[in-house]
Amino acid sequence: MGTAADSLRSELRTLVAEHVPPGFLGAFTDDPADLATAQRFAAILAERGLLCLAWPEEFGGRGASAWEQTVVREEMWAHHEPRGAQYMGVNWVGPTIMRHGTPEQRRVHLPPIARGEVIWCQGFSEPDSGSDLASLRTAAKPDGDGWLVSGQKIWTSYATMAQWCFLLARTSRGEKKQQGLTIFLVPMSAPGIEVRPIRCLMGPHHLNEVFFDDVRVTEADVLGEVGDGWRVVQEVLAYERVGIARYARCERLLQRAPRVLGDQWEELPAELRGRWARMLTHCRRARLLAYRVVALQSQGSVRPGDAASYRIAVTTLDQDSAEVLMEIIGLAEPAGTEGRRFRAEVEDHLRYSHASTVASGSIEMQRILLARQLLAAS
Structure with a gap:
């Protein structure tokens, strides 16, 4: 990426070292305290213009390139995402509002995202509409000058702390299930919303059920056109699926292993060290696939299959690298404070990897999307 990217990486790593506890x-x-750390760090990034680096200046960014934003994405994910949930607003909620929002929606929502002050959650998946998102049943029924929303969402990350929900609901029925879907920007403080946490391996706050009981929304809450939500969602998912640089954390952990283990590294079985080397190669493959999608997004030509190919590579990398790293720390005992921290990071990586082939669309659906694109091109 060049000298500018190297300088940006150095700046970000310095900020992490200074403001994020070991x-x-x-x-x-x-x-x-961990959430408080993330909120403070997001504010520090925002003050330096680094949180929404690639956003246009009029919306609180610095007008930087998508490649510079990719550097931020990589460094944040490599260091356990010290922005907290801000990546959601930065990567796709804010840009989607820029493209499809009204002037008033831009005025209300973009400045708080650019300052790192607001947390968003995503109201997409439902108990019987996960991978088949278009079959969702949460409905917005006409009521005077607005709608009443009723239904249930599930696996909703950060819903317990979010101030806003990017909600997909059905406003009408058409010949195809993708028709009649509408996006609403809904305050989580609205009457009729109930959040129930789902305990899981990844810890609190990640996954929740969200219930909507006659939640009132108006025309001002609609993002884009009524009934045109599916088209916008396809764009959103392409940005979301490449927005988390999972490969950066995999690569950082893999590269740290020999340094942390020291002399114990050479005592590991040659077969295991060979698999470790293959994982580093797979990190490079996932990185290059991510860069391909970033380039396509910059040109405005990204397709669902393009993002799917990256997702397939990076989620399998997540799980395969976690398996190799767990075997490494199982055979060698990382010593001292650094060793204990490394073990904790590897175990955390393993917990996240369990969900990686399901989150943001299952790996089976990614394969279907990629297959459809390849067949259409043949």
């Missing part, structure tokens, strides 16, 4: 494993742990 042993930090993300914002959403049992310790409230």
Whole structure:
């Protein structure tokens, strides 16, 4: 990416070292101090113009390139995402509002995202409409000058702390299930919304059920056109699926293993060290696939299959690298404070990897999307 990218990486790593405590494993742990750390760090990035680096200046960014934003994405994910849930607003909620929102929606929503002050959650998946998102049943029924929304969402990350929900609901029925879907920007404080946390391996705050009981929304809450939500969602998912640089954390952990183990590294079985080397190769493959999608997004020509190919590579990398790293720390005992921290990071990586082939669309659906694109091109 060049000298500018190297300088940006150095700046970000310095900020992480100065403002993120050693042993930090993300914002959403049992310790409230971790979320507070992330909120402070997001504010520091925002003050320096680094949080929404590639956003246009008129919306609170610096007008930087998509490649510079990719550097931020990589460094944040490599260091356990010290922005907390801000990546959601930065990567796709804000850009989607820029493209499809009204002037008033831009005025209300973009400045708080650019300052790192607001947390968003995504109201997409439902108990019987996960991978088949278009079959969702949450309905917005006409009521005077607005709608009443009723239904249930599930696996909703950050819903317990989010101030806003990017909600997909059905406003009408058409010949195809993708028709009649509408996006609403809904405050989580609205009457009729109930959040129930789902305990899981990844810890608190990650996954929740969200219930909507006659939640009132108006024309001002609609993003884009009524009934045109599916088209916007396809664009959103392409940005979301490449927005988390999972390969960066995999690569950082893999590269740290020999340094942390020291002399014990050479005592590991040659077969295991060979698999470790293959994982580094797979990290490079996932990175290059991500860069391909970033380039396509910059040209405005990204297709669902393009993002799917990256997702397939990076989610399998997540799980395969976690398996190799767990075997390494199982055969060698990382010593000292650094060793204990490394073990904690690897175990955290393993927990996240369990969900990686399901989150943001299952790997089976990604394969279907990629197959359809390849067949259409043949």
